[in-house]
Amino acid sequence: MEPSVDDGFKWFGEGFDGFPKRLPEDTVEYAIHIIDSTLSQAKVVSRLKEILKEANRLVNDLLDDYIWQREEFKLDLELEISTWSLRGSTNYGDSVADEWLIVYLLRELSLKNPDIWVRVYDTDGEFLLIEAAMMLPKWISPEITQNRVWIHAGGLRIIPLKAAPELETRSPSLKEAISYIERNQQHLVRSPLIEEEAFYRIRNYPKAISEQFHHAAVRIPRKIAHILHHDPTYVSPAIEAFYIRDPIALKPLSTPKPEDLRFPPEDFVDTTVKFTKVGFAQLKGQEFLPPKSWQSCFGDIDSPKALAKAEIGMKLSCGFEMLIRDPQNQNKKAVREMQIILEDIDAGEEVLPTDEEIAQWSQKEDDEKWMDIDFNEFDKELSGKNKGKGPGAGFGDKEAQEQVRKMVSRFDAFLNDDKSGMDGADWDDDDDSDGSEDDEESSDEDEDQAISFDEDEFASAMRQMMGMPPEETTAEAGAVVKGKGRVIAEEDEVNADEIREVSNSMKAELKEAGVLGDEEEDEDAEITIDETLVKNMLEAFKSQGGAAGPAGNLMGLFGVGLPPDKDN
Numbered sequence: 166m167e168p169s170v171d172d173g174f175k176w177f178g179e180g181f182d183g184f185p186k187r188l189p190e191d192t193v194e195y196a197i198h199i200i201d202s203t204l205s206q207a208k209v210v211s212r213l214k215e216i217l218k219e220a221n222r223l224v225n226d227l228l229d230d231y232i233w234q235r236e237e238f239k240l241d242l243e244l245e246i247s248t249w250s251l252r253g254s255t256n257y258g259d260s261v262a263d264e265w266l267i268v269y270l271l272r273e274l275s276l277k278n279p280d281i282w283v284r285v286y287d288t289d290g291e292f293l294l295i296e297a298a299m300m301l302p303k304w305i306s307p308e309i310t311q312n313r314v315w316i317h318a319g320g321l322r323i324i325p326l327k328a329a330p331e332l333e334t335r336s337p338s339l340k341e342a343i344s345y346i347e348r349n350q351q352h353l354v355r356s357p358l359i360e361e362e363a364f365y366r367i368r369n370y371p372k373a374i375s376e377q378f379h380h381a382a383v384r385i386p387r388k389i390a391h392i393l394h395h396d397p398t399y400v401s402p403a404i405e406a407f408y409i410r411d412p413i414a415l416k417p418l419s420t421p422k423p424e425d426l427r428f429p430p431e432d433f434v435d436t437t438v439k440f441t442k443v444g445f446a447q448l449k450g451q452e453f454l455p456p457k458s459w460q461s462c463f464g465d466i467d468s469p470k471a472l473a474k475a476e477i478g479m480k481l482s483c484g485f486e487m488l489i490r491d492p493q494n495q496n497k498k499a500v501r502e503m504q505i506i507l508e509d510i511d512a513g514e515e516v517l518p519t520d521e522e523i524a525q526w527s528q529k530e531d532d533e534k535w536m537d538i539d540f541n542e543f544d545k546e547l548s549g550k551n552k553g554k555g556p557g558a559g560f561g562d563k564e565a566q567e568q569v570r571k572m573v574s575r576f577d578a579f580l581n582d583d584k585s586g587m588d589g590a591d592w593d594d595d596d597d598s599d600g601s602e603d604d605e606e607s608s609d610e611d612e613d614q615a616i617s618f619d620e621d622e623f624a625s626a627m628r629q630m631m632g633m634p635p636e637e638t639t640a641e642a643g644a645v646v647k648g649k650g651r652v653i654a655e656e657d658e659v660n661a662d663e664i665r666e667v668s669n670s671m672k673a674e675l676k677e678a679g680v681l682g683d684e685e686e687d688e689d690a691e692i693t694i695d696e697t698l699v700k701n702m703l704e705a706f707k708s709q710g711g712a713a714g715p716a717g718n719l720m721g722l723f724g725v726g727l728p729p730d731k732d733n
Contacts, residue, residue: 188254188286188287188288189256189288190288191235191256191257191258191259191287191288192254192255192256192257192287192288193254193255193257193264193267193285193286193287194252194253194254194285194286194287195240195252195253195254195267195271195283195284195285195286196250196251196252196253196283196284196285197213197216197240197250197251197252197271197274197281197282197283198248198250198281198282198283198284198343199212199213199249199250199280199281199282200282200343200346200347201280201347202347206249209248209249210242210249212280213242213249213250213251214242216251216274216278216281217240217242217251219274219277219278220240220251220270220274223270223273223274224238224270227270227371227374228266228374230397230439231266231374232378232397232398232400232401232439232440232441232444233255233257233260233263233398233401234257234258234259234260234263234401234405234441234443234444235255235256235257235258235260235263235401235405236254236255236256236257237255238253238255238266238267238270239253239255240252240253241253245339246339246340248340248343255267258405258443259443259447260377260441260443260444262377262441262442262443264287264292265366265367265370266367266370266374267285268285268293268364268366268367269367269370269371271283271285271316272316272319272364272367275316275317275318275319276318276319279317279318281317282315282316282317282322282346283315283316283317284312284314284315284316285316286311286314290307290310290311291307291310291311291313291314293314293321293363293364294310294314294363296362296363296365296366297321297358297359297360297362297363298362299362300356300358300359300361300362301359302354304326305323308335308336309326309332309333309334309335309336310336311336311337312324312336312337312338312339312341312342313336313337313342315342315346315353320355320360321355321356321359321360321363321364322346322353322354322355323353323354323355323359324337324342324345324346324353324354325352325353325354328345328349328352329341329345377441377442378439378440378441378442379439379440379441379442379445379531379533379535380437380438380439380440380527380529380530380531381437381438381440381445381477381530381531381533382435382436382437382474382528382530383435383436383437383438383474383477383478383481384433384434384435384471384474384475384478385433385434385436385438385478385481385482386428386429386430386431386432386433386434386482387432387433387434387517387518387523388428388432388507388510388517389428389481389482389485390434390436390518390523391506391510391517391518392485392503392506393438394518394526395506396499396502397438397439398499399485399499399502399503400438400439400440400441400444400481401441401444402488402494402497402499402500403481403484403485403488404440404444404447404448404481404484405484405488406484406485406487406488406491406494407447407448407451407453407480407481407483407484407487408447408448408451408484410487413491414487414490414491415456415487417486417487417490418456418457418458418459418483418486418487419456419457420457420458421457421458422458423458425458426458426486427485427486427489427490427507428482428485428486428489429458430458430459430462430479430482433462433478434520434523435474436523436526436528437526437527437528437529437530438481442535446536448477448480448481448484449477449533449536451480453479453480453483455479456483459479459483462475462479463475485503488500489503489504489507
């Protein structure tokens with residue numbers, strides 16, 4: 166019998182505190198607390214209700230026509246560990262922009278209400294700390310961060326490691342965290358550098374909210390145009406139904422009779438639909454052959470632009486058909502509302518819009534250049550060669566360009582910081598207090614430190630990595646002494662006869678192993694080594710199969726752009 170393994174979980178015996186909680190994938194959870202021991206529970210509840218009303222006003226003011234990918238931002242009054250709070254969770258699907266919009270809303274609420282304390286986390290845990298990973302003190306690790314990170318008065322507050330001896334190796338419970346904040350607000354860690362990185366993605370909000378959408382001209386049945394005009398948010402569940410379709414969902418579309426469909430391919434109208442950028446990319450990017458009932462709808466199309474409108478409209482219409490016909494979706498709010506609209510249309514209680522009415526609707530159409538990536542421009546962004554070339558330079562949209570520049574600058578900062586390592590910046594434990602000024606001064610000094618780079622040592626290391634013998638040297642050889650990131654060479658006198666003897670011995674062993682041919686002359690040795698090195702590097706690049714890898718990355722650093730491998 167195998168011995169039992171202690172997994173550290175308290176089962177149904179003494180001390181059982183419930184099953185471990187784990188959020189579903191692509192879900193962000195948030196909570197708003199009033200941490201004030203002088204207030205009664207009744208006053209806390211009253212204050213939270215005021216916060217809830219203010220949150221709803223903020224959402225209505227900023228997001229009146231916003232389209233969520235899956236679920237919207239929503240708060241409910243709940244009781245947890247004998248403490249009232251406003252809590253909510255949102256499944257944002259593939260739209261990370263929805264998650265960061267929620268962070269912005271919560272931060273705005275904390276700015277306007279300095280008496281609230283906010284927690285926000287997702288499937289990955291404390292994702293705000295992940296964003297600020299380059300600026301974190303070394304003691305912060307994923308194992309101890311739960312319930313340590315709070316948003317208060319627009320800033321980020323972190324419960325320090327020295328909060329209690331027992332909390333140096335584990336995360337505090339929610340009750341312990343609230344208790345510490347009540348007693349020691351002045352000892353919470355706050356660093357402007359961490360805040361800047363953590364909230365970097367929402368630096369342009371609320372202006373950036375409108376940049377998350379794309380308006381496109383489509384050719385769709387009149388019924389769908391009417392439904393989307395009634396509520397544009399119905400586009401998201403329809404796109405998701407299309408995007409995650411399976412053979413069962415596709416079955417209704419296989420009918421050759423258009424009259425069997427809820428949205429038959431007939432009575433088409435040209436209109437403009439508002440998409441999320443993520444949703445539009447999901448529709449545009451997937452190859453999808455027209456179902457049997459749609460195959461006859463493309464015969465009279467004679468221009469590429471009209472064909473593109475018809476293809477997007479066909480995919481969207483199929484998404485609506487799969488959404489409303491799938492039994493698993495019948496309890497969804499959007500599906501129930503669309504069913505009511507269709508029933509009213511069939512009963513004659515609701516009239517479809519005329520062509521003249523549709524012509525009065527918004528005809529805004531956005532450029533699709535944000536979907537295009539020029540890899541030559543991408544390489545220029547990485548190397549910094551596109552700086553100062555005007556607003557038209559670069560690849561993709563402005564956000565993508567900014568992200569690439571930020572990535573490069575972060576990498577450079579990491580290399581220039583001799584205190585950084587695998588676990589983050591090596592800060593002293595004394596910096597756990599809120600004295601952020603010393604952090605800024607020390608970081609400013611470290612920023613300007615340059616990297617010492619010895620080309621000869623790098624070439625030697627590369628040859629060893631590629632399995633090549635070292636280059637023959639003259640009467641001097643360098644011995645590497647490492648210290649503080651600098652390589653110091655000590656010069657030694659070496660006997661020339663000894664070098665020659667060792668070299669001949671190595672060549673004999675290589676010839677015996679079949680690495681060097683018998684016909685190779687001494688004067689060709691350098692050329693042979695270079696050829697072998699290039700061959701090995703090309704083989705390494707070829708083995709990547711077109712994906713990213715160490716050989717391609719290394720050549721990119723050298724400024725060498727290798728072409729795609731099409732044959733041998």
